[in-house]
Amino acid sequence: xxxxxxxxxxxxxxxxxxxxxxxxxxxxxxxxxxxxxxxxxxxxxxxxxxxxxxxxxxxxxxxxxxxxxxxxxxxxxxxxxxxxxxxxxxxxxxxxxxxxxxxxxxxxxxxxxxxxxxxxxxxxxxxxxxxxxxxxxxxxxxxxxxxxxxxxxxxxxxxxxxxxxxxxxxxxxxxxxxxxxxxxxxxxxxxxxxxxxxxxxxxxxxxxxxxxxxxxxxxxxxxxxxxxxxxxxxxxxxxxxxxxxxxxxxxxxxxxxxxxxxxxxxxxxxxxxxxxxxxxxxxxxxxxxxxxxxxxxxxxxxxxxxxxxxxxxxxxxxxxxxxxxxxxxxxxxxxxxxxxxxxxxxxxxxxxxxxxxxxxxxxxxxxxxxxxxxxxxxxxxxxxxxxxxxxxxxxxxxxxxxxxxxxxxxxxxxxxxxxxxxxxxxxxxxxxxxxxxxxxxxxxxxxxxxxxxxxxxxxxxxxxxxxxxxxxxxxxxxxxxxxxxxxxxxxxxxxxxxxxxxxxxxxxxxxxxxxxxxxxxxxxxxxxxxxxxxxxxxxxxxxxxxxxxxxxxxxxxxxxxxxxxxxxxxxxxxxxxxxxxxxxxxxxxxxxxxxxxxxxxxxxxxxxxxxxxxxxxxxxxxxxxxxxxxxxxxxxxxxxxxxxxxxxxxxxxxxxxxxxxxxxxxxxxxxxxxxxxxxxxxxxxxxxxxxxxxxxxxxxxxxxxx
DNA sequence: AGTCTCACG
DNA sequence: ACGTACGTGAGACTC
Numbered sequence: 176x177x178x179x180x181x182x183x184x185x186x187x188x189x190x191x192x193x194x195x196x197x198x199x200x201x202x203x204x205x206x207x208x209x210x211x212x213x214x215x216x217x218x219x220x221x222x223x224x225x226x227x228x229x230x231x232x233x234x235x236x237x238x239x240x241x242x243x244x245x246x247x248x249x250x251x252x253x254x255x256x257x258x259x260x261x262x263x264x265x266x267x268x269x270x271x272x273x274x275x276x277x278x279x280x281x282x283x284x285x286x287x288x289x290x291x292x293x294x295x296x297x298x299x300x301x302x303x304x305x306x307x308x309x310x311x312x313x314x315x316x317x318x319x320x321x322x323x324x325x326x327x328x329x330x331x332x333x334x335x336x337x338x339x340x341x342x343x344x345x346x347x348x349x350x351x352x353x354x355x356x357x358x359x360x361x362x363x364x365x366x367x368x369x370x371x372x373x374x375x376x377x378x379x380x381x382x383x384x385x386x387x388x389x390x391x392x393x394x395x396x397x398x399x400x401x402x403x404x405x406x407x408x409x410x411x412x413x414x415x416x417x418x419x420x421x422x423x424x425x426x427x428x429x430x431x432x433x434x435x436x437x438x439x440x441x442x443x444x445x446x447x448x449x450x451x452x453x454x455x456x457x458x459x460x461x462x463x464x465x466x467x468x469x470x471x472x473x474x475x476x477x478x479x480x481x482x483x484x485x486x487x488x489x490x491x492x493x494x495x496x497x498x499x500x501x502x503x504x505x506x507x508x509x510x511x512x513x514x515x516x517x518x519x520x521x522x523x524x525x526x527x528x529x530x531x532x533x534x535x536x537x538x539x540x541x542x543x544x545x546x547x548x549x550x551x552x553x554x555x556x557x558x559x560x561x562x563x564x565x566x567x568x569x570x571x572x573x574x575x576x577x578x579x580x581x582x583x584x585x586x587x588x589x590x591x592x593x594x595x596x597x598x599x600x601x602x603x604x605x606x607x608x609x610x611x612x613x614x615x616x617x618x619x620x621x622x623x624x625x626x627x628x629x630x631x632x633x634x635x636x637x638x639x640x641x642x643x644x645x646x647x648x649x650x651x652x653x654x655x656x657x658x659x660x661x662x663x664x665x666x667x668x669x670x671x672x673x674x675x676x677x678x679x680x681x682x683x684x685x686x687x688x689x690x691x692x693x694x695x696x697x698x699x700x701x702x703x704x705x706x707x708x709x710x711x712x713x714x715x716x717x718x719x720x721x722x723x724x725x726x727x728x729x730x731x732x733x734x735x736x737x738x739x740x741x742x743x744x745x746x747x748x749x750x751x752x753x754x755x756x757x758x759x760x761x762x763x764x765x766x767x768x769x770x771x772x773x774x775x776x777x778x779x780x781x782x783x784x785x786x787x788x789x790x791x792x793x794x795x796x797x798x799x800x801x802x803x804x805x806x807x808x809x810x811x812x813x814x815x816x817x818x819x820x821x822x823x824x825x826x827x828x829x830x831x832x833x834x835x836x837x838x839x840x841x842x843x844x845x846x847x848x849x850x851x852x853x854x855x856x857x858x859x860x861x862x863x864x865x866x867x868x869x870x871x872x873x874x875x876x877x878x879x880x881x
Numbered sequence: 882a883g884t885c886t887c888a889c890g
Numbered sequence: 891a892c893g894t895a896c897g898t899g900a901g902a903c904t905c
Contacts, residue, residue, distance in 0.1 A: 529902060531885055550885075558886065584887060587901055613897060617890085624899045627889035635888080659890090659896095712895060721895025782892065794896040798890090802897095830890040830897085 265319045267417050272448035273323040274440050276344040281351065284315055284323055285358045291317055293365040294358070295455035296385075298374045299324075299435050299447050304622070305376035306489070306598055306605045310348060311436040312443065313355060316451035323451075324444040327351045332437040344440060352381045359385045367391065367458045369407045369450070372486050372610070379490065390479065391454055392611050394461035397474040401614030401763070401773035401795075411453045414460050419453050420446045473769050476860075477803055478610065480810045484825070485608045485618075487813075492603030493625070493826045493834075496876075499641040500590045507586040507634075514579040521572045528579050531557045537572075544570060564727060585629060589638045596623045608828070614772050615795045616802035617830060626829045630881065639878035644836055651823070651842065652880040653849045653871035654832035657682060658804065659714050659797045665865045666767065666796060667750030671743075676865045683707040689743045690736070709740055713747060714797055716790025751793050758792040766799040767861050768807075801831065804867070808856035809833065815852045821845050834877065842873045 275281050288294035295316035300308035311329060316322035326345040346354075358364060360383060368374050371390040378385055395405040403413060411417050425446045426432050435443070465471050519525045522541075526533045535555030539547040544565055550556045559580070562573040596604045606625040608618045620626040628642070629635025644650045660682055664672035675685045684695045687706035693699070705726060712722045717740075723733035741748045755777075758764050763773040772795040777788035809828060816823050823845045827834035833853070837845045853869045874880040 527903085530904085531902095532904075552884070554885085556885090580886080584901080588888065588899095592901085609898095612899095615897065617897060619898050621899060624889085627887090627899070629888060631889080654890095715894095715896040718893090718895055720893060723895095725895065783894080786892090787894070790894075791896065798897065801890095832890080 267415075267419075267449065267452060268320050269445045269449055271320040271322075272444050272452070274344070274444040275323045275325040276346070276440075278346060278350070278354065280323075281325060281346060281354055284317075284325075285354060287317060288315060288358055289361060289364055292363060293367060295322075295367040295451045295458065296359070296374060297368065297447060297450045297454060298377050299443065300377055301434050301436055303373075305373050305607070306380070306492075306601075308377060309436070310352075310377055310381055312345075312447060313351070314444075314447040314451040316448070316455040319452060319456055321452075322448035322455070324440075324447040325351060325355075326440050326443060329436050329438070329440060329443065332433065342440065348381075352378075352383065356383050359383050362387065365389060367454060369410075369454045369457070372482050372489075372608075375483070375486050376489065379486070386483075388479075388482075389458055389462075390482065391457040391461055393478040393482070394458070394465055394474060396611035397470045397478055397770075398461065398464055398468060399773065400611070400616070400771065402775050405611045407450065407453060407457075410457055415453065415456055417453065419449050422446075470769075470771070473771075476810075477616070477768060477770060477806050481610065481806050484809050484813065485610065488825055488827065489605050489607060491824055491826055491836075492598065492601055492605040493836075494603050494643050494645055495593060495597065496641045496643050497594050497597065500594055500638070503637055503641075504586055504590040507582050507590060511579060511582050511586065514575055514582070518572065518575050518579060521575065528576055529583065531555075534576065538565070542572070544573075560724065560727065581632075581634065585634060585638060589629065593623060593641070606827070613802075614774075614791075615799040616766065616770050616772070616806070617798060618802075618828060620828075625827055628877070630878070636878045639881070640876045642877035644875055647839055648836050649839055649842055649873040649875060650826075650877055650880045651835040651837050651845065651849065651871060651873045652832060652877065653835070653846075653853060653869055654829075654881070655801070655805070655853065656868040656870055658801045658831050658867065660710060661863075661865045661867060662767075662797050662800050663714060663747070663750075665863050666800070667746050669744055669746045673865050676868075683710060686710055686740075690739050705736070709736055712737075713740070714794060716751070716793035718786070718790065754793050754796060755789050758788070764792045764796050764799075766796060766803050767857070768800065768803040770799055770803055772796075772799050804856045805831065805833070805853075807860075808853045811856070812849065812852050815848050816845070819844065819848050821848060823849070832881070834880070837873065846871050846873070 273280070275284060297314045299311040299314070301311060302308040310327060312324055312326040314322060314324045326342075327348040329342050329345060331340050331342050359366060359378065366385050366388045368388060368390060370392045371385075371388045375385050375388075391407070391410065392405045395403060395410055399405070403409065408419055408421060411419050423432075425438055425442060426435055438446075465474055515528065518528050522537050524537075526537060528534060532554060534557050535547075538544050538557065539555045545568075548556045548561060557576075559577060562577050565573040566577065593604065598605055604623065604625070606620045607622050608620055610618060612619045618626075629638050642650070660672070661676055663669070664676055671685070671689060672682070675682050681695065681703075683703050683706045684698045686709065687693060687698055687702045688695045690706060690709070691702055693702055708722065708725050709717070712718075712725065715721065717737055719730045719734040719737060722728075722736065723730045726733065754764055758774055758777050762775045762777065763771045765771055772792070774788040774792045774795070776784055777792060779785050779788065805828065809825065812825055812833070821837075821841050821844060823835045823837040823841065825833055825835050833849070835845070835849065850869045850871050854867050857863055857867070872880055
C-alpha cells in the first residue's frame with residue numbers, strides 16, 4: 176500500500192482534527208484526584224489489566240462531595256430518566272423550534288432554564304474567530320425538540336449597501352445580552368455546549384462570564400480520543416443517527432457565501448436551534464457513558480477545568496514587535512534573491528526552487544546525482560535529509576537549495592504571516608488552542624500556530640526575539656526537562672535510567688556510556704548524538720528504518736544499535752511488548768492519569784498499518800502522560816499565583832513549556848511558584864519515583880527567556 | 882483538494 | 891517482504 180493511503184487510513188482510524196475547542200473550573204486546585212480515582216475503581220492505573228476489569232462495572236456515581244450542578248440531570252427518579260431517554264430518541268422535529276422575538280418570550284425561556292437547572296447553549300456569530308467575530312444570536316435547548324433561537328443582530332441582505340439595517344422581529348443585542356447574563360452566570364444552572372471555549376470567548380467579549388458548564392466535545396474526547404472525530408455533526412450522525420443541517424447548507428460556500436447575520440430568521444432558527452437541540456441530546460447520551468465507562472475523573476480533572484484556563488490565555492494574547500519582523504522579512508528577501516541567482520547559475524537554467532517536481536528533475540534527471548529516493552506517488556524525493564546527504568558529498572546545488580528553503584520558509588510562514596494576526600482591538604496575537612485534536616491529550620495551536628515558532632537555528636531564533644513583553648513586564652518561560660524520558664524511566668521502571676535522573680546526570684551521555692562503553696567524562700559529541708537519537712527513537716516506538724534515516728546510517732547498523740540498547744535496558748523491550756499486548760486486547764492504551772488513547776486499527780491485517788499503530792500506542796502512553804501533567808499544572812497555576820498575590824499571567828503552552836508575562840518587580844517571587852506547581856503537578860493522584868525538573872527564566876523576549 | 886515540505890515538542 | 895521513526899499546523903505547488 177502506498178504511504179499516502181496509509182496516512183489517510185490512520186487519520187480516519189485515529190479520528191483526525193476536531194476543528195472545535197472548549198472553559199470553567201469546578202475543580203479547585205488540590206482537589207483530591209486519588210479519592211475520585213478510587214471511587215471510580217481505577218486508582219491503580221499504571222498496571223494494565225485492572226482498568227478494563229473495573230471501568231466497565233463502575234456504575235456508581237462520582238464520589239465528589241461538592242454540590243455539582245453537572246449531576247443535576249442525573250438526579251431525576253428512574254421513571255423520569257427513562258422518559259427522558261425516550262425523548263432523546265424522539266425524531267428531531269425542526270417545526271417545534273421557536274424564534275424568540277420579544278422580551279416576554281425571552282424571559283419565559285430564561286425562567287424555565289433557571290428552574291430546570293441545565294440548558295444547552297449555542298452562539299451564532301459572523302465568523303469562527305472568537306476574538307473578532309460579532310454575535311448574531313443565541314440558541315437554547317431545554318429538552319429534545321424543545322429549543323429556540325434568539326436572533327440579536329440579523330441584517331437585511333438587500334439593505335447591505337445602504338448600511339445593512341437590522342431586521343425586525345428580534346431583540347436588541349445589548350438588551351438581549353443583559354437579559355441572558357444572569358442565566359449564563361448563574362452558578363446553579365449548568366450550561367451545556369459543544370466546544371464551550373468558543374461560546375465562552377464570544378460571550379466574554381460581550382461581558383458575560385459563563386459558568387458552570389459541560390462540553391459535549393470534551394466528553395466525546397474523554398471517551399473516544401483516537402477513534403472518533405469530535406465535531407458536532409460527526410457526533411450527531413454517529414450517536415443520534417441524525418444528520419443536522421450543515422453550516423454551508425445555510426450560508427453557502429466560497430464566493431457566493433452569505434454571512435450568518437443575513438440569513439432570514441426562520442431558516443436561522445432551524446439551523447441554530449437544531450444545534451442546541453443536538454447538543455442537549457448528545458449531553459444526555461455522553462453523561463451516561465462517562466459514568467458507565469469510568470471516565471468521569473479524566474473529564475472533570477483533565478478536560479473541563481482546562482477550558483477557562485485556555486480561554487483566558489487566548490484572550491490575553493501575546494505582543495509581537497512588528498518592526499523586528501518587517502526588518503527580518505526584508506533581510507530574508509535579499510538573501511533568498513541572491514540564492515536564487517546562484518541556484519540558476521549552478522543548475523544552468525532558471526527554475527522554481529520551490530517546486531519539488533522541477534527540482535527533482537534537475538537534480539536526479541538532468542544532473543544525475545546519486546541516491547535519489549522516490550516519494551509515495553513515485554516522484555523524486557527532495558526532502559532535507561536527502562539534500563543533506565548530497566551536500567555532504569560535496570554537491571553545491573543541494574546545499575543552496577537547503578539554505579533557500581530555510582530562508583523562504585521563515586519568511587512566508589513567520590515574518591510575513593505573523594503581523595497579519597495582530598488583533599486591531601488588542602494589538603496582540605491571539606492563538607487558538609484545540610483541546611480535542613490529538614489522540615494523546617496534547618493540545619494543538621492554530622491561527623496562528625504558536626507551538627512551532629523557530630528555535631533550532633540562529634536565523635529562526637531572530638523570529639522568536641519578536642515575541643516580547645509589555646513595558647514594565649518580562650516574559651518567563653518554564654519548561655520540563657526531558658519529561659518523556661523521565662516518564663519512560665518511571666513507567667517502564669528502568670533502574671539505570673531512574674538512577675541517572677535521580678543523580679541529575681546527562682541522560683544521553685549515560686545512555687551512550689552504557690551502550691558503547693565510553694566513559695561519560697570526555698564523551699565524544701558524535702557518540703552522544705547517536706545515543707540521543709536512540710533515546711528519541713525509543714519514545715517514538717523505535718524502528719531500524721526510522722533510526723537509520725535519522726542518523727543517515729544503514730538499516731543493519733541501526734538494527735545493531737537497537738539490539739544493543741535492548742540488551743542494556745531489557746525492561747524497555749518488556750514495556751513495549753506489554754503496551755502492544757494491552758492495546759491489541761483492548762484497542763487503547765492509558766496514561767498514568769487514566770486517559771484513554773484509542774488505536775483501533777492495531778489488529779489490522781496490513782502489517783504496515785499494524786506497525787504504525789504499535790509505535791503510536793507505545794508513544795501515546797509517554798506523550799499522553801506528559802500532556803496530562805502539564806494540563807494539571809496549567810489548571811492549578813492561576814490559583815497558585817493569585818494565592819501568592821502575584822500578577823503573572825500565563826500566555827502560551829508549547830507541550831512541555833509554559834510562557835508567562837510577569838511584572839518586572841515580581842519575577843523573583845514568581846519563578847519558584849511556577850516551578851513548584853509544575854514539578855508537583857502529578858500529585859496527589861500520582862507520585863513519581865523519578866523527579867521532574869523544570870527550568871525557568873525571565874527576559875524581555877521569548878528567545879532569551881527560553 | 883491533495884501532496885510535499887518543514888517549523889515545533 | 892514490507893517500508894515509517896511519535897504528535898501537530900501551515901505555506902507553496904500541482905492538478
